[in-house]
Amino acid sequence: MIKDSLAKALNDQFNAEYYSAYLYLAMSAYADRLGYKGIANWLAVQAKEEMAHGTHIYHYLLERGAAPSFQDVKAPQASYESLQAVFEKVLSHERHVTELINQIASLALNEKDHAAYNFIQWYVDEQVEEEADAEDMAVKFSRIGDNPGLLYTIDAQLGMRQFTNPFAKS
Numbered sequence: 001m002i003k004d005s006l007a008k009a010l011n012d013q014f015n016a017e018y019y020s021a022y023l024y025l026a027m028s029a030y031a032d033r034l035g036y037k038g039i040a041n042w043l044a045v046q047a048k049e050e051m052a053h054g055t056h057i058y059h060y061l062l063e064r065g066a067a068p069s070f071q072d073v074k075a076p077q078a079s080y081e082s083l084q085a086v087f088e089k090v091l092s093h094e095r096h097v098t099e100l101i102n103q104i105a106s107l108a109l110n111e112k113d114h115a116a117y118n119f120i121q122w123y124v125d126e127q128v129e130e131e132a133d134a135e136d137m138a139v140k141f142s143r144i145g146d147n148p149g150l151l152y153t154i155d156a157q158l159g160m161r162q163f164t165n166p167f168a169k170s
């Protein structure tokens with residue numbers, strides 16, 4: 001049976017993942033309304049990944065005998081000054097999520113819950129990738145600025161991103 005402190009932290013985290021999904025979906029809507037369907041697609045795929053993360057943690061709580069509790073999901077920011085501002089927010093958000101994940105890893109160590117520590121390592125690795133991708137995007141968008149030709153090119157590239165569930169059993 002998982003300790004209450006750890007169950008609470010994982011519970012908060014699955015809700016935080018659903019909030020991330022909301023945040024990225026709102027960013028996707030913003031890009032879509034500007035006419036950048038490819039950028040909107042990239043952000044919508046990101047939202048689906050966050051839903052998958054949330055659901056994965058939710059199932060883990062059930063597996064460990066804890067009752068998941070659903071919290072209110074706060075409304076995400078709906079509009080931005082620019083696409084560059086969107087990707088700066090993506091980067092700062094992912095850095096924040098990394099801190100949350102690291103806190104859970106530290107708590108699992110303190111509680112000597114090796115199963116939970118092992119479980120959360122997937123997210124520790126994932127955040128390295130998420131931050132690297134976010135940094136890459138933030139740099140690209142800062143260089144692109146409002147250059148229409150470059151925006152057209154990146155929009156076409158980001159339109160190719162497809163969702164694959166990282167937890168799908170093959």
Ligand code: OFO
Pocket residue numbers: 017020049050053093094097126130
């Ligand atoms: Fe859940 O990976 Fe981004 O935040």
